[in-house]
Amino acid sequence: MGGKPTLAVVGATGAVGAVLLRMLTHHADVWGEIRLLASSRSAGRKLAVREEESEVLALSEENLTGVDLALFLVPEDVAARWAPIAAAKGTVVVDTSTAFRADPDVPLVVPEINPHAVRIRPRGIVASPGCSTLALIVAVGALHAEFGLAELVVTAQQAASGAGRAGTAALREQLALVTGGELGTQPGDVRRAVGDHTGPFPGPVALNVLPWSGLLAADGWSSEELAVREETRKVLDLPGLPVAATCVRVPVVAGHAVSVHARFERPVTVGRAHEILATSPGVVLYDDPATGDFPTPADVVGTDPAWVGRVRRSMDDERALELFVCADNLRKGAALNALQIAESIIGA
């Protein structure tokens, strides 16, 4: 790529897009033109990037011409249709949707774990994992390198913004409907107060925990739960790894929280796990139960790394650890990981 490469941000107006534009302003300025694309609904809107106003263009063949690298931050069906079109024009596509993550011809990349994978991309597309996988995988991957991962059991407590702008909007609307009264003590009272303001969720998320996210996949599993399994296996290159995930939605704006039970091939100690986590890139160890130091979504939102605390060794198995990990689903969970991939591709 001669000169500074042209970047397209496809889905610049979305929840992930908004965070990505702020990041472009703060990361090293390695890009030439930055072109903002979204649906035709948004064409003509002005958004700030690198401290300048930039006009949003409609996603089209024409507007994808002359782009060196395109970050796709759009729903799965839009990515499935348009990413191959961009790739056919010679654009390298980094996609954050679910469309290509399982494709054997598309590398699934977490730069702290498998940076090399970015180089072999037969379809011209690189995929970024889902937000729950990304919350846990940097910490778990670091421990895997030392102890050898044998099994994962995780519960991902996903924030509302994991479902995009519509998720955040629904949570804020619902909170206004349920706050101030005595709701949350009678069966269904919250559901009645929320009415049809459920947004993208299958029920009220305010004052509630919704044990569902994604679509129905096989045998009662949700697509999000199976994605955690498949993506973790692919990124860590452990195709036979047993993974049991439960994904629930909690009334948090942004910041996924994951409780992780990890069993390893070799014995573990909390001390050694602390050392590894404290020195792993992309991870912040924040773990001192005596002083009440543990990560929470509200404290880590807006930050880049995955924060890890509550590290305990199983009382029954010297090879098993519990961890509690929090990461901003819009940052490491999407925009940041995609931008890291893009920067590594252009050699920044």
Added chain:
Amino acid sequence: MGGKPTLAVVGATGAVGAVLLRMLTHHADVWGEIRLLASSRSAGRKLAVREEESEVLALSEENLTGVDLALFLVPEDVAARWAPIAAAKGTVVVDTSTAFRADPDVPLVVPEINPHAVRIRPRGIVASPGCSTLALIVAVGALHAEFGLAELVVTAQQAASGAGRAGTAALREQLALVTGGELGTQPGDVRRAVGDHTGPFPGPVALNVLPWSGLLAADGWSSEELAVREETRKVLDLPGLPVAATCVRVPVVAGHAVSVHARFERPVTVGRAHEILATSPGVVLYDDPATGDFPTPADVVGTDPAWVGRVRRSMDDERALELFVCADNLRKGAALNALQIAESIIGA
């Protein structure tokens, strides 16, 4: 006990006490006098029970005289001091606090699981488990009877009222402070808005997930997490059962939600698990992913049973099941289980 026995409700003014008084009004009327006790701060207050106003008395030796059975719904230190005093007067004590649950001379009883245990009570005290254990144990115990439990990994998402009246009050106060704005998107913005209104929690619970509940126990584990392990082992009479629990606090008023990974000795199927759960007393099976039927705290609060959904078999182990269980922490998690124990003792 000649005539109808006299019942004392010690802690009648608390969160569990309030629910218990409503239950006494609706359960079969098997009690003679019902005496309401609390701290001296509450003496003279009037509370409704069995559709009559009754005056609250201060907890004292005198006011415990002539009581056949006392339900203790008070903090651990108060129970530790006063339960033996009541027992020494010949009163049978049913205690919901943590004070006696681990005592080998105190049976720990869940009537659906180990009703017989109530009969041998050398100290005159019977303990009721904690709310997280009670949320999961009826369902897990039923499956254990068929498949033989080999291991549990659970994440308990505990409601604010699990910390009593003060917990509910803190959540409602915090919600009023964080609702309506744009909070939840910058590191610490929720923490700053909540300020010192944390109540009994180690940080903000509104718009957040707090991975801590209880006191610091050994090696980074919280007392609540170790309690789930010890209580489950004791009630199921499986002293060597491996149990790894994570307890987090979520912004829900009442209703604990537990994601359960259970490994059994024998192969399991979802179909057989459904049959067992559908016919087990104290359990409601509510599980149809195709129609979006799964339990949530907001839907099961105010109801007696443990609701179970999201039953899936592990994709990697034919002996492992995932479940999502919700139960009202103030009902089955405390008042109801204690009342069931009391009713079984007097042979009602």
